[in-house]
Amino acid sequence: MSENILTISDRIQHKLDDLTRAERQLALSILENYPASGLGTLSALAKDADVSVPTVARMVQKLGYKGYPEFQAELREELRAKAKSPIAKHDTWAEAAPVGHMLNRFTEAVIDNIRHTLGQIDPASFDAACVLAGDAQRHLYIVGGRITHTLAEYLFLHMQVIRPNLTHVQSTSNSWPHYLLNAGEGDVFIIFDVRRYENNTLKLAEMAHARGAKIILFTDQWRSPVHQLAEHSFSNRIVVPSAWDSAATTMLLVETMIASVQNLHWERTKERMEELEDMFDQTRLFRKFT
Template sequence: MSNTSKTVSDMITARYDSMTRAEKQLANSLLDNYPVSGLGSITAVAEAANVSTPTVVRMVQKLGFKGFTDFQARLHHELEETISNPITKHERMAPNAPGAHILNRFAESVMHNMRQSFGSLDPAEFDAAARIIGDRKRAIYLAGGRITGALAEYLFTHLQVIRPGVTRISTNAASWPHYVLNMNRGDVLILFDIRRYERQLEALARTAAEHGAEIILFTDQWGSPVSKHARHCFRLSIEAPSAWDSSAVTLIVVEALIEAVQGSHWEKTRERMSMLESLFESTPLFRKPVAGE
């Protein structure tokens, strides 16, 4: 991940172990309500962390910024990116849109997103997420937002075939406490949340984590607030020449995860698939070939 594509939170996390005690105190304060916690005056930021203003200056310089003003400019840019609604995003993008056909512009955008995302994706973290999803001693719960709910539904449909104990959480937030009530320590909650992050998903993540659930998060390059509750976090690039964000790379990683889970437990998966096919035979769901066609 290049320095320009890194968020301030990435920079803080990368340097956290080398920070002084006071700098770690400041880092924790900044990350607690990121990025808003860093947008006040330098005095307000220092007081919120109970550190001195020189500590703030030293830390932002260690992160690679010329000074506090430069540091805040990056935070403001991140905030603008994450809260952009589809109209704002389209109007900001359209005047600079290249003249090539939209198909080519989309293809280039998706390939760029893939390079950015796969360049920073940790195979060890991917493998660890696949292992806990494949662990049949753990129940799996999935949820997404207004748009990302479709990705949660897609993964849910496949995991249902691969293993038992998979639940799609209702989009009705009033019903979420009932699902959390059934979660045991070590169960897995898979969440999808991208910019214009949804408060209800953060509330669900926080409550589930307090009950001992382990959270796997699919989010964007800036990172949903859910990430502070997540054991495994896939931060994937979503930019597109459109008023809407792209789910292409997220879907590719989800499909790779599906294969990793089913491939590691193929005999059990194959048995379930065979049983499911027998059940399908008793329904009119799929078109059956007719002799002579």
């Protein structure tokens, strides 16, 4: 399976409106525990979803597969793609490396990622996530992982200017359970989690969810297991001609969220910016040329 084509989850989401009631019930059952839900036998999947075996066969064909074996084979390819190490990803790319300079190849891949990602995002869900992120009555916690902590820090730095009442959670530290002591009903966790998904991040999300917090997830095209707990989940295309995955599309969404929350609360943001600039002047942090 090429990593740039639609995943089975993508196909299901695109076809939801065209499915019968039983097929939709089956589709939602698959997505609920995706991708593990499709790894068993056809009859087991039908039983878990409480639908008939012919319903499974029909829906698989509607997704574009000749039969259940082909459906499962692609699902296993997705699982293998999820677990790829940086070295394995580089080797896979190098086998079919296209011609052209890296600048062009990389840019084309990023543009393709952006196009596919934006084509699948529900604007209403994104707007609702921005409303949650900007609500200063709710404590906002921002969480990143081993690599994505850079995205979390970037979002946190800007949100500090836009709103009060927020915390940057160091999810890779043994101290992160301390942050949960103050988390409660209605608080918001913005979590970044991409392949190879981190156990600490999932456990933190589970505990935050159990305390009544709402979760906004930025993940990849295969989706972190945290998506099952998320109020809003945004899947980003991340594959580029590199040993590492790309954060470009995720950064685009992060900066869009910053701009959106800033606009929702511009008067408050403006006052905080002015106060911050006064502090910068007092500390002489930046050089003045006038």
